[in-house]
Amino acid sequence: MTDPVFGPAPEQAADPELVQLLTPEGERVHHPAFDLDFSADQLRGFYRDMVLVRRLDIEATALQRHGELGLWAQLLGQEAAQIGAGRALRPQDFVFPTYREHGVAWCRGVDPVQLLGLFRGVDQGSWDPNEHNFALYTIVIGAQTLHATGYAMGVQRDGAVGTGDPDRDTAVVAHFGDGASSQGDVNEAFVFAASYNAPVVFFCQNNQWAISEPFERQSRIPLYRRAHGFGFPGVRVDGNDVLATYAVMQAALQRAREGQGPTFVEAYTYRMGAHTTTDDPTRYRLSNDVERWKLKDPIARVEAYLRRNGLADDAFVAEVAQEADVLGERMRRECHALPDPAPRDIFSRVHVEQTPELAAQQAAYDAWVASFEEVG
Numbered sequence: 001m002t003d004p005v006f007g008p009a010p011e012q013a014a015d016p017e018l019v020q021l022l023t024p025e026g027e028r029v030h031h032p033a034f035d036l037d038f039s040a041d042q043l044r045g046f047y048r049d050m051v052l053v054r055r056l057d058i059e060a061t062a063l064q065r066h067g068e069l070g071l072w073a074q075l076l077g078q079e080a081a082q083i084g085a086g087r088a089l090r091p092q093d094f095v096f097p098t099y100r101e102h103g104v105a106w107c108r109g110v111d112p113v114q115l116l117g118l119f120r121g122v123d124q125g126s127w128d129p130n131e132h133n134f135a136l137y138t139i140v141i142g143a144q145t146l147h148a149t150g151y152a153m154g155v156q157r158d159g160a161v162g163t164g165d166p167d168r169d170t171a172v173v174a175h176f177g178d179g180a181s182s183q184g185d186v187n188e189a190f191v192f193a194a195s196y197n198a199p200v201v202f203f204c205q206n207n208q209w210a211i212s213e214p215f216e217r218q219s220r221i222p223l224y225r226r227a228h229g230f231g232f233p234g235v236r237v238d239g240n241d242v243l244a245t246y247a248v249m250q251a252a253l254q255r256a257r258e259g260q261g262p263t264f265v266e267a268y269t270y271r272m273g274a275h276t277t278t279d280d281p282t283r284y285r286l287s288n289d290v291e292r293w294k295l296k297d298p299i300a301r302v303e304a305y306l307r308r309n310g311l312a313d314d315a316f317v318a319e320v321a322q323e324a325d326v327l328g329e330r331m332r333r334e335c336h337a338l339p340d341p342a343p344r345d346i347f348s349r350v351h352v353e354q355t356p357e358l359a360a361q362q363a364a365y366d367a368w369v370a371s372f373e374e375v376g
Contacts, residue, residue, distance in 0.1 A: 018236050018268060021243040024296040026304025034237075034247040040311045046242045047302045047312070048320050049087070050079040053103040054299065055324035056112045057273075059331045060102075060119070064277045068335050069119045073100040077240075077272030080298030081205050083107065084245025085173065085267070088253055090166070092133065094155075095173045096148040099137040100205075104175065108134040112327070113334045121341035124349055141176075142183035145202065148174035149189045152198035152256075161199045162259030169257035172200045179210020181226070182218055190230040190262075199256035201249065202227075202264045205239060207271035212284040227264035239269030240298040270296070344369075 019034050057075050064072040075082060078100070086107025089095065095104055102115060110127045117123045118137060125136035138144040152172040155161055160170045180186055181204060193200050206223055208215050219226070227234030237248040245267055252263040270293040274281050306312035347362035348354055354362075 018238055019244045019248055020238040020241050021247060022241045022301055022305060024240070024301050026301045026308060028305060031244070031247075034244065034251060036243070036247045036250070038243060043243075043302065043306060043311060044316065046080075046083060046087070046246075047299065047306060048323070049083045049103070049106065050242065050299045050302065051320050052324055052327055053079050053083065053106050055328050056102060056106065056115075056331065059328045060112075060116060061273070061277060063116065063332065063335050064119070069116060069277075070121050072119050072277045074271070074273030074276070075100050075102050077270050077293065077298070078205055078207060078267075079103055080242035080302075081239035081245055081267040081269050084242040085175075085203055085249045085265075088246050088249035089133075089173070090171075090253070090257075092160075092167065092170045093173065093253060094133045094135070094148075094151060094170065095175070096135045096144040096151070097137055097175045098141075098144060098177065098180070099139055100177070101137075101175050105132075105134060108132040110134060112331055113338075116331065116335045117338055120335070120338055122338050124346075142180040142185040142189075145174040145176055145180075145186045145189035146192075148172050148200050148202075149193045149198055152193070152200040152262075153196050155199055156196070161257060170199065171253040171256035172198075173203055173253070174200060175203050175205070177210065178204060178206040178208070178215050178218060178223060179213065180204075181223055182210070190227070190232075190264075193262040194231040197259070197261040199259065200262045201252045201256055202262065203249070203267065204265065205267045205269055207239075207269050208289075209271055209275065209281070209285065211275045211279065212281075214285075222266065224264055224266035227262075232262045232264065234264035234266065236266045236268055239267030240296045240301070242298060242302060 019031055021029060021031060021035065023029060054076065060069065060072045061074055063069050082101060082103025086104040089107065095108065097104060105115060106112070109132055114127045118125050129135045135144070135147065155170045155172060160168055163169055174189065176186060192198065204223055206215060210218055222236060224234035224236040235248055237244050239245060248265055252265055255263055272290065272293065303317065344362065344365065347358050347365070350358055
């Protein structure tokens with residue numbers, strides 16, 4: 001049996017080429033299965049999104065370096081993968097992120113300052129997942145893939161798949177990185193998703209490094225080909241190409257909404273920054289690799305295409321840069337206005353109703369703090 005978009009069934013599937021619609025030089029190319037026409041407004045919108053999300057990331061990194069955040073997980077270099085995936089969503093689709101999906105959060109209308117509150121330790125995520133259809137960040141590596149699969153099975157039981165109603169049919173997305181693909185939770189999610197034909201898209205940003213381990217030490221085959229062994233399609237897309245990522249995700253999401261089951265999308269990209277701000281990537285990766293990937297910058301290729309085709313000029317680029325400056329200033333100002341974290345509060349924010357065990361832990365913490373006051 002052959003899928004009209006993703007090709008032959010897993011047992012027949014050949015190794016497809018990397019899906020690309022925009023080269024690193026900004027040249028538009030075509031793909032027989034995933035080609036789309038993009039309006040000038042869409043292209044300019046992709047460029048604006050990526051510039052603003054990069055500024056968000058740079059400002060948050062600087063805030064952490066100045067002691068305003070406890071930690072920050074950088075997305076530098078992965079803007080196209082996240083914006084392409086995020087903009088392909090429909091309002092009713094639901095997203096389960098890791099802790100790095102700042103670009104997808106942006107697409108779902110989450111205020112960047114709410115992300116800062118989490119990394120400052122003020123809260124454990126202050127946005128309403130039901131308002132944005134975007135779950136809270138998941139720190140446990142790979143756990144969100146099971147959450148997404150379970151949610152997708154619930155969508156099936158709610159009758160929100162395969163109805164033909166574009167405003168009702170729902171897809172679910174699980175974001176994770178190449179390192180998480182080695183986790184048992186992720187592979188269990190694949191089993192459940194395939195067994196129940198769940199409407200879930202597994203979106204893996206393969207940024208080549210799982211903290212200090214290179215991809216070639218994690219898998220002997222390309223990640224997207226793992227999906228074939230579980231019985232559903234996989235596709236590899238140029239994760240630095242926002243057009244291709246959008247096109248592939250649009251197809252995968254629609255496939256899920258129609259009731260055709262899960263898809264694995266491997267966005268082949270590179271983490272230009274550190275794994276988090278506590279990491280030093282110079283310990284394990286070569287500067288030559290970083291320089292080579294800089295030539296594939298996701299923002300530069302879109303700008304080149306826009307300028308070459310008369311769709312953007314200096315005034316437009318300057319306008320977006322000014323908007324980024326305003327965003328950066330607001331992030332700094334509002335981050336400084338956030339309250340200092342109160343360690344005691346964490347005990348009351350784990351469950352809706354505090355358990356006896358947590359109450360006992362809170363009492364022990366209070367006694368420990370009081371012992372210092374007695375000594376003083």
